[in-house]
Amino acid sequence: MEKFKENRTRIIIIAIVAILVIALYRHEQNYRRPVNVVDQQVQGDNFIVTLDGPGSCYLGQEINRDPALWAKSDENNVCTLPLKEYKTNLYIRNAEGFECGVIEGLELSYIESIRITSGDVYLAINGNEKLSYETEYKGTVNEEVLLKSEDENIATIDENNVIHGVGAGETKITASFGEKSDSINVLVTDLIVKAPREFDVYKPYLGCGYYSKEENDLLDEILASRIEKAGLHTRAGVVEAARFLALEFPYRINYFIENGRIASYVNRYADGEGRYYHVGLYLDPSRFDNLDQDMIYGGPGCWGCAINEFSKNRMSRNGLDCSGFVAWAILNGGFDCRDLGAGIAQDWPDLTDLGEKKILSEELKEDRLRVGDLLSGPYGGTVYEGGHIAIVAGSDKNGYIYVAEELGYADAWGYFIEKYDHSSLLRHFFYRVDMEEYYGGADGNLTDFWIEEE
Numbered sequence: 001m002e003k004f005k006e007n008r009t010r011i012i013i014i015a016i017v018a019i020l021v022i023a024l025y026r027h028e029q030n031y032r033r034p035v036n037v038v039d040q041q042v043q044g045d046n047f048i049v050t051l052d053g054p055g056s057c058y059l060g061q062e063i064n065r066d067p068a069l070w071a072k073s074d075e076n077n078v079c080t081l082p083l084k085e086y087k088t089n090l091y092i093r094n095a096e097g098f099e100c101g102v103i104e105g106l107e108l109s110y111i112e113s114i115r116i117t118s119g120d121v122y123l124a125i126n127g128n129e130k131l132s133y134e135t136e137y138k139g140t141v142n143e144e145v146l147l148k149s150e151d152e153n154i155a156t157i158d159e160n161n162v163i164h165g166v167g168a169g170e171t172k173i174t175a176s177f178g179e180k181s182d183s184i185n186v187l188v189t190d191l192i193v194k195a196p197r198e199f200d201v202y203k204p205y206l207g208c209g210y211y212s213k214e215e216n217d218l219l220d221e222i223l224a225s226r227i228e229k230a231g232l233h234t235r236a237g238v239v240e241a242a243r244f245l246a247l248e249f250p251y252r253i254n255y256f257i258e259n260g261r262i263a264s265y266v267n268r269y270a271d272g273e274g275r276y277y278h279v280g281l282y283l284d285p286s287r288f289d290n291l292d293q294d295m296i297y298g299g300p301g302c303w304g305c306a307i308n309e310f311s312k313n314r315m316s317r318n319g320l321d322c323s324g325f326v327a328w329a330i331l332n333g334g335f336d337c338r339d340l341g342a343g344i345a346q347d348w349p350d351l352t353d354l355g356e357k358k359i360l361s362e363e364l365k366e367d368r369l370r371v372g373d374l375l376s377g378p379y380g381g382t383v384y385e386g387g388h389i390a391i392v393a394g395s396d397k398n399g400y401i402y403v404a405e406e407l408g409y410a411d412a413w414g415y416f417i418e419k420y421d422h423s424s425l426l427r428h429f430f431y432r433v434d435m436e437e438y439y440g441g442a443d444g445n446l447t448d449f450w451i452e453e454e
Contacts, residue, residue, distance in 0.1 A: 035077075035094045037103065042083065042110045044179045047090075049079040054095040057081055063091050063102070083110050086138035109139025114177035119229065120185045121173070122222040123155065123165030124248065127194040131161045133175050133182070143178040150174070155186045191219055195247040197450075199402075199417040205317065206251035208305035211283040219249070220280035227333060231444020235372035235435065238333030239446065242391050242404035245329075246417045249281075253415040254304065254319030255408035257311050259297040262339040270297035273307060275324030277339040279332055282318075325406040325415060326351055326374065326389050335438070342389035343381060351389050352376050355433040363432045364422055371395065371448050374433035375403060375425075383430035390429070393417050394450035401425055402450050 039050040049057050056070040057079035070093065071079045090103040118132045135145065147157045151171040156164045163173060165188040174183040191211075211219070223244050230240035245253065260270030262277050271292040276282040278290050281303070288300045301307035301318045309316040320328065323342035330337045340351045351374060363369055371392050379388030390405035394417075401420045407413065420428070 032098050033094055033096070034100045035092060036100070037090070037092065040090070042108055045083055045110075047081045047083055047108060049081065049090065051077040051079065051092070053077060055079075055100070056093045056095075056097075058091040058093075059084070059088055060091070061085065061088055063089075063099075067097070083108060086110075107139055109141055110137065111141055111143060111178040111180050112136040112138065114145065114175055114180045114182050116173075116175055116182045116184050118184070120225065121155075121163055121187070122192070122225055123163065123186065123188045124192045124194045125165050125168060125188060125190055127165045127188075127192075128162050131157065131163055131173060131175070131184075133161075135177050137177075141178070146176045148174050148176070149186075154188050189218065189222075191215055191250075192222060192248040193250045195243070198419070199246060201416075203250070203252045205254055205414060206283075206304035206319075208302065208317070210251070210304065213284045213286040216281060216284040216286065219283065222248075223280065223332065229445065231442065231446075233334035233440075234442040234444025234446070235333075235370075235439045236444030236446040238330050238335065238439075239372045239391070239393060241329040241332040242325075242393050243417075245281075245325075246393070246404055246415060251304070253325075253406070254317040255406055255414050256316055256319040256321060257309055257408065258321050258324060259299075259308075259310050260295070261341065262292060262295060268297070269295045270299075271295040273297055273299045273301070273318060274309070274321050275327065275339060276303070276320065277324075277327055277331060320406050320415065321408065322379075322406045323351055323389050325404075326391055329391060329404070330354075337438075342376070342386055344376065344384065344386040350386075352386060352431065352433050354438045355435045356437075357431040358434055360429050360432050361426055364426070368434075369395075369401065369432055370436075371446060372439065373435050375429040376431040376433060377429040379409075379428075386431070388428075395448055396450040400450075403429075 035051045035053040035055040037049055038052050041048050047059060051073055054073050054077055056072045058064060058070045059081040071081050073079050086108060088106050090106055092100045094100055113136045114133055116133045121129050123129060147161060149155050149157055149171055153167050154169040154171040155166055157173055163186060168188055168190055170185060170187045172183045173186055174181055226244050227237045227240050230236040256274040258274030260268035261275055262271050272282060283302055285302060291300055298308035298310055303319055304317050306315045307318050327337055327339055337354055340349055342351055344350060344352050369392060371394055373392050375390045375392060376386040377388040381387035390403045392401060393404040394402040403418045403420060405418060406415050
């Protein structure tokens with residue numbers, strides 16, 4: 001009996017040991033059960049890995065054993081891993097945490113971003129502007145950038161990435177690159193005109209009260225956008241201000257003999273009367289709030305509105321004189337030159353003091369005339385005294401120079417961009433004012449030629 005009991009105990013122990021061994025074996029088998037990758041692909045910002053069983057995945061150049069950093073598979077045995085590196089390794093674990101292997105040397109091609117760099121766009125009806133963008137991606141990407149207008153009755157975009165203004169209104173242009181996209185606003189308006197290839201000599205004069213505050217605000221916004229794209233605080237920004245007023249603004253600003261200046265070397269001070277030394281356009285009475293109320297001499301009156309022109313003792317449409325225009329363009333381009341006059345003077349500063357005066361005839365021989373430089377001429381004085389000031393606004397491939405200037409004589413009254421050949425330029429101007437140091441060598445997105453070929 002005792003022997004039977006001993007045998008039974010031995011059998012039970014053997015059975016228990018056997019069960020434990022089998023359990024341990026099965027546990028070890030389960031622990032080491034491999035899982036394999038059956039599919040892998042990039043989707044947007046993620047790397048999608050499909051396994052043949054439950055498990056977890058890690059993407060990196062070196063393994064990290066912190067479980068919190070591993071992506072567990074979902075009910076479909078899919079791991080979703082954020083993309084971080086182009087060249088990397090894929091590490092796999094089964095559901096028990098056993099490391100099942102690594103796929104080394106993966107090169108994952110994926111799109112990171114697309115960004116429209118040209119910013120919001122303001123167009124005249126029939127106007128156009130090229131859209132520019134930047135893309136970032138890793139590896140080899142076969143996706144193309146797709147450009148689309150939200151409303152083609154307002155604006156379209158062609159295969160050369162040029163946006164065309166069709167009708168007044170506001171829409172969006174979207175650039176898509178794979179699953180990434182970026183959009184800009186496009187405003188098409190009849191408050192501006194498409195820049196002509198030559199100055200429109202038949203452009204009408206601005207009358208009084210043509211614009212509301214909202215329209216003045218929008219025109220200021222468009223002007224600021226043009227200057228920003230050309231380069232605020234650059235030579236190009238100053239030139240863009242001059243070009244905008246002459247080309248895209250649909251009216252000619254009247255010549256008005258100044259009633260005074262904000263900063264003057266004489267005892268006559270005025271603000272906004274023949275000069276408007278402020279950022280933006282002077283088209284609505286809301287702009288009176290910008291004026292120095294202690295310097296109202298004969299107005300106030302917006303551009304195009306009649307006020308007393310005291311030096312002539314007559315009522316005239318308010319506008320700008322030559323130095324008032326040049327000072328306005330420089331200020332709007334991002335430089336505070338002060339409200340200076342045009343005449344070359346020894347005892348007080350003037351616009352020719354902003355740079356070095358150089359004899360124009362000699363400069364033309366050496367081809368040193370640059371867009372954005374100033375020109376000083378004898379109108380109202382001798383060649384040495386100046387009296388007239390203007391900005392070089394462009395040049396063309398035929399050697400013509402285009403000069404932005406406010407003129408005040410019978411057959412040229414108001415704001416123009418005049419086209420000169422070398423001989424006619426020398427009849428009107430004596431000095432080039434070299435503005436390189438004044439602009440700090442910053443050219444911005446300068447276009448030297450008048451209007452580029454379409």
